[in-house]
Amino acid sequence: MVIRAFIILIVISLTLFVAVFQFNKFKTSPIKYVVYFIGYVFISETVANSYLSNGMSTVIINNVYSIAYTFFNLFFYSILIKNNRAKKIGYIMMFIFSIGLLINQLFFQEFEHKLQTYTFILGLFLVTILVFIYLSEIMNSDKIFKLTNTSVFWISIGIIIFNFGFIPVLVVAELIRWEGIYNYILLFVNVIMYSCFITGFIISKKEYNI
């Protein structure tokens, strides 16, 4: 297994471990869905790595991951957002993403053999916008007082850094044949994102987790 992939798997495992250990804090809040999703990511990464070691193609696993990542985040933040109009924006984004996925499938990047970079970029954009909408809603509510004590804040920071950092390299990924800088940036943004998640899970206090 490549060292980089190994490090990412270690970081994900650590995040999952901390999340399960601190699960009592989020049992009754939507953050438990994040824990379940990290569980899915762990399984996906493990399977992908074993496919790679056996020389099999991981295109489908990666495509499923990119779609799951987008849908999950759009869904998660739509639940968190209280304002009904903003919630609708989340649902519309899911719809737009679905359309984008379908179009990409049919005309540009076939699902089984090509990595869905275009849809992933679209997804990352949409998720980033929704996260900012959520953060601006928090700024105008009482939650602003104990912001750094909530897990969602740290999760949002992690997602923003991942999305911002990953989009540029994803645009040219095919050109540089998924090598070199692509792998380093992928490693870097993953480590930062999961570190934010771990910080959020550890620092947050139960009463502030919604």
Added chain:
Amino acid sequence: MEQTEIQLLVFVTTIIVLILAITLIVFFFYFQQKKTAYLLKQRETQLLFEEEITKSKLEIQEQALQNISWEIHDNVGQLLSVAKMQLNMMQYTLPEEQQAGIQETGDIIGKSLQELRGLAKSLNPETIKNKGLIESLTQEVERYNRLNFINASLEVSEEYFNLSNEKEIILFRILQEFCNNTLKYSKAKELKINLNFENDFLNIIAEDNGIGFDINDKTKQSGIGLINIKSRGELIGAKIELNSDINMGTKLYISCPK
């Protein structure tokens, strides 16, 4: 474009974008701190303002009660005294069989005068200041018992201390309001007031065995002056809790620091 050039370009772009993201996050933090500080200051000012308003309301209320007390005592009280004196004088000019009737009327006027004096005293904040909380409450309880439709009692712990005038007047008014509510609404047969002086706290329990009310009914809360009671309590740092349920009576807990 060569591979290395593309890689370099992507690297630089990513760095720039990440710096942008981090700058946004730092701005966000800074803005959050400022807004939090501002909101906290605003809330503090609002609380101080509300406290001042409550204090002013109380002062006006006490002044009004004092005026009423004077009116009752000086005006109505005097009139009744004169009426009693005249009846006494008239009594001896009448035949014997009519004297008993006049005597009875005189007694009733005498009782009314006594009750009026008692009422005037309970309204007058000066009396509470002079006599202190315990004696004022004792007199108030006796006044309720004289009405003959409730059995009121006051229990005081062996050791006691005096609180400041301000606290004693406010505590007395709170208990007076509670007792008036009991008399007006609860149809209770018993009213118990318990004063427990412990270490640095005065713990008061006032309860009746009446019909009670639904504690979650907001309309009842304003009718019985619950909000009033709580804001007065806050002024002197006292914790106040009111418990009630239909047909289970009503209980008032007050914990006031020395």
